[in-house]
Amino acid sequence: SQTIHQWPATLVQPVGSPLSLECTVEGTSNPNLYWYRQAAGRGLQLLFYSVGIGQISSEVPQNLSASRPQDRQFILSSKKLLLSDSGFYLCAGMDRGEGEQFFGPGTRLTVL
């Protein structure tokens, strides 16, 4: 099975600052990759997913973007953070045809 790594674990950033969260995958090749956000007391919101290098699908219009420069690397970015970007960000991967998603440990982002 695959292992998802995320860093940093926690991050406190001022409003208007840039953001870069990195996710890397071990134990598989050519996975589908996902970024989710979980706001306090709420469920999972799918932000982006990727089926291959350079291929990004955006689920909701917002202040964030994603990139997949390598097969097992998925990056979530923002040029200028908003207060509403605070939340718990989760990266997930899926081997094609298996249906099951594996999740990373998450990054807690607080925008002040």
Added chain:
Amino acid sequence: AQSVTQLGSHVSVSEGALVLLRCNYSSSVPPYLFWYVQYPNQGLQLLLKYTTGATLVKGINGFEAEFKKSETSFHLTKPSAHMSDAAEYFCAVSRSSGNTPLVFGKGTRLSVIA
């Protein structure tokens, strides 16, 4: 389009009592179904999944779920709750092709009272 409804955002049980977390899904194609558990400030961990075959699925930590096509349900149960079961639980559905993002329910927070 697929959707998942988890009845009850918060369920509270006594230690040793039966745990029942409800999940109903909507899918126009044969679904894959999943239950995940999330402990505070951690990622999601797969408890169990149904793809094909036996409709009663056993997972980790003593949990099991039964796929009932006629009721479009996939309820999660555990005969005897333990304090360590306190967590957030998510039900999810996928197309049977397994190549589309999972659709998650809004989650149910399980509290276990001593």
